[in-house]
Amino acid sequence: xxxxxxxxxxxxxxxxxxxxxxxxxxxxxxxxxxxxxxxxxxxxxxxxxxxxxxxxxxxxxxxxxxxxxxxxxxxxxxxxxxxxxxxxxxxxxxxxxxxxxxxxxxxxxxxxxxxxxxxxxxxxxxxxxxxxxxxxxxxxxxxxxxxxxxxxxxxxxxxxxxxxxxxxxxxxxxxxxxxxxxxxxxxxxxxxxxxxxxxxxxxxxxxxxxxxxxxxxxxxxxxxxxxxxxxxxxxxxxxxxxxxxxxxxxxxxxxxxxxxxxxxxxxxxxxxxxxxxxxxxxxxxxxxxxxxxxxxxxxxxxxxxxxxxxxxxxxxxxxxxxxxxxxxxxxxxxxxxxxxx
Amino acid sequence: xxxxxxxxxxxxxxxxxxxxxxxxxxxxxxxxxxxxxxxxxxxxxxxxxxxxxxxxxxxxxxxxxxxxxxxxxxxxxxxxxxxxxxxxxxxxxxxxxxxxxxxxxxxxxxxxxxxxxxxxxxxxxxxxxxxxxxxxxxxxxxxxxxxxxxxxxxxxxxxxxxxxxxxxxxxxxxxxxxxxxxxxxxxxxxxxxxxxxxxxxxxxxxxxxxxxxxxxxxxxxxxxxxxxxxxxxxxxxxxxxxxxxxxxxxxxxxxxxxxxxxxxxxxxxxxxxxxxxxxxxxxxxxxxxxxxxxxxxxxxxxxxxxxxxxxxxxxxxxxxxxxxxxxxxxxxxxxxxxxxx
DNA sequence: TTGAAAGCGCTAACAT
DNA sequence: ATGTTAGCGCTTTCAA
Numbered sequence: 251x252x253x254x255x256x257x258x259x260x261x262x263x264x265x266x267x268x269x270x271x272x273x274x275x276x277x278x279x280x281x282x283x284x285x286x287x288x289x290x291x292x293x294x295x296x297x298x299x300x301x302x303x304x305x306x307x308x309x310x311x312x313x314x315x316x317x318x319x320x321x322x323x324x325x326x327x328x329x330x331x332x333x334x335x336x337x338x339x340x341x342x343x344x345x346x347x348x349x350x351x352x353x354x355x356x357x358x359x360x361x362x363x364x365x366x367x368x369x370x371x372x373x374x375x376x377x378x379x380x381x382x383x384x385x386x387x388x389x390x391x392x393x394x395x396x397x398x399x400x401x402x403x404x405x406x407x408x409x410x411x412x413x414x415x416x417x418x419x420x421x422x423x424x425x426x427x428x429x430x431x432x433x434x435x436x437x438x439x440x441x442x443x444x445x446x447x448x449x450x451x452x453x454x455x456x457x458x459x460x461x462x463x464x465x466x467x468x469x470x471x472x473x474x475x476x477x478x479x480x481x482x483x484x485x486x487x488x489x490x491x492x493x494x495x496x497x498x499x500x501x502x503x504x505x506x507x508x509x510x511x512x513x514x515x516x517x518x519x520x521x522x523x524x525x526x527x528x529x530x531x532x533x534x535x536x537x538x539x540x541x542x543x544x545x546x547x548x549x550x551x552x553x554x555x556x557x558x559x560x561x562x563x564x565x566x567x568x569x570x571x572x573x574x575x576x577x578x579x580x581x582x583x584x585x586x587x588x589x590x591x
Numbered sequence: 592x593x594x595x596x597x598x599x600x601x602x603x604x605x606x607x608x609x610x611x612x613x614x615x616x617x618x619x620x621x622x623x624x625x626x627x628x629x630x631x632x633x634x635x636x637x638x639x640x641x642x643x644x645x646x647x648x649x650x651x652x653x654x655x656x657x658x659x660x661x662x663x664x665x666x667x668x669x670x671x672x673x674x675x676x677x678x679x680x681x682x683x684x685x686x687x688x689x690x691x692x693x694x695x696x697x698x699x700x701x702x703x704x705x706x707x708x709x710x711x712x713x714x715x716x717x718x719x720x721x722x723x724x725x726x727x728x729x730x731x732x733x734x735x736x737x738x739x740x741x742x743x744x745x746x747x748x749x750x751x752x753x754x755x756x757x758x759x760x761x762x763x764x765x766x767x768x769x770x771x772x773x774x775x776x777x778x779x780x781x782x783x784x785x786x787x788x789x790x791x792x793x794x795x796x797x798x799x800x801x802x803x804x805x806x807x808x809x810x811x812x813x814x815x816x817x818x819x820x821x822x823x824x825x826x827x828x829x830x831x832x833x834x835x836x837x838x839x840x841x842x843x844x845x846x847x848x849x850x851x852x853x854x855x856x857x858x859x860x861x862x863x864x865x866x867x868x869x870x871x872x873x874x875x876x877x878x879x880x881x882x883x884x885x886x887x888x889x890x891x892x893x894x895x896x897x898x899x900x901x902x903x904x905x906x907x908x909x910x911x912x913x914x915x916x917x918x919x920x921x922x923x924x925x926x927x928x929x930x931x932x
Numbered sequence: 933t934t935g936a937a938a939g940c941g942c943t944a945a946c947a948t
Numbered sequence: 949a950t951g952t953t954a955g956c957g958c959t960t961t962c963a964a
Contacts (some may be wrong), residue, residue, distance in 0.1 A: 303734070311648045311649055326673040350691060480878040538819075
């Protein structure tokens, strides 16, 4: 351990310090090839003593291999994505691959930029949220010549491989459960995000199934920004003032659903008999509410794990699963806010 | 735009396609040096048409510059850190630097590993949470020869520069407010995390100030894992059963505080008169609760912004602010759960 | 304004 | 088991 230096150390420094060729030093540090125990120890000791940190840039250029996996998601604030990331990290930790995260804020232009930036580091694979990408993004992904796994959604044509759930189906399932339970006057609340394709697809599936049962959304409202819990509360109050005869509220995420739930409880309204409620995501965070909100889990952890496994497998044996679509099944939890039939 | 290829394109491909030397192509693509408008357009067009993505690995090796800033944090699930990241991204977006995130799960060994991994990509700076690091980590940071900003905490000796709040002081401030408000029988609930130094420091400051006022924590409990909201609820119930005469509950984070709040409200207990409550963090997420929880904000966004600005400035002009400590002032919000004096 | 040559720090592919 | 050589794809530097 020596004092702060301007020039970072190179293999050569370790080579000189240990009296062994650069090549052998390189072999020791990568545990590659046969090196005698004595030499190995000499080298390790020298590297440790100097505080040598290998230069992956040079290594990557020479070997043409980069052990990074680009993970591109819309947001970190959403709860959902950190959980997907956990699944990815967990699986990649057993390999020599490393996730690198990029965030798009649901903006296609930003996605394009982040993707370009990450691809320019020549990662070994890409895991990217959603099936909707700009032409340029699709082109880059196609050109990259690496495994590309699109996650979260399966309603569409994957570039290469997809792992997720069908959000249309998720919307349909929830609508069916609500109709079966006998609710008729249904209100919807969600985020004002034209670019959140998955929320849009859930909404489409939801309204289609309602329509099939002769039901039309009785009221709806979209918000953006602010605290979701507070927004759920406010929107619920406003909507019930506007449309007092609603008997069910479907929220596009659990957080606003929780806000609505708290509001209704304060008003002493009978849940789920007078009004039923449901959200989406099965956010564990919210366990501990006065009543468990009906919800539908999006298989976040499993999606991350599966995607990572696919990338890892393709890197290991080059097995080509291209075109594969892994469609997971979301499960509905009725909680205490969706009345039994 | 052409079909998927095995070998990624190189500058040479663009050079040949545009009939211009590699060197000039390089200049165009980096907007460096003088290139005639005609040539520039020719090159741009060729690059676009081929779908060329520059190889940053080669570029970085040649130029000895990498526009990445390593950001090392304990967790993404904590709410707090995504917000710090927002502050960092926001500021770095106006520069040519890019954040790259690594997660340590509060484990020193993992921090060491992540740090080593990231430093081996030769980033232009490091932003790392906390002031407590292993000897090896400190050595690497010192050796790296790049700006190092330790964030979140200012109670300790920074390696280079620190930006954060004093958690000891935060604990003291909260204790003072509670004592002033006349509460006497105080219970504490927190996470069982010996390695969360900031939580520990808050607790120390808190108990010290109580002691100074002749008060000792009347009961305390630590949890790990599970949903924080549910844990807050359960622990509150258990603690009040065990120690019924408590008149104040201090929670080490807002999420468990919210759980406690919901429980007490259901029990019809008068908050803040019969029992007062306070959390920590000022999580915006929780606005919308029946009562606003007293809390103390940790200046998360500002910490991120300031840290990023320091790294960016040092990269721009090499100005050396080493040893600087930026100590931000957390503000106490009394909410509705801490009675006025 | 453009081009040619020489490396950046490492590893693949061959020696030995 | 160890060493030598020749690049990886760019950018820096110097020349034209």
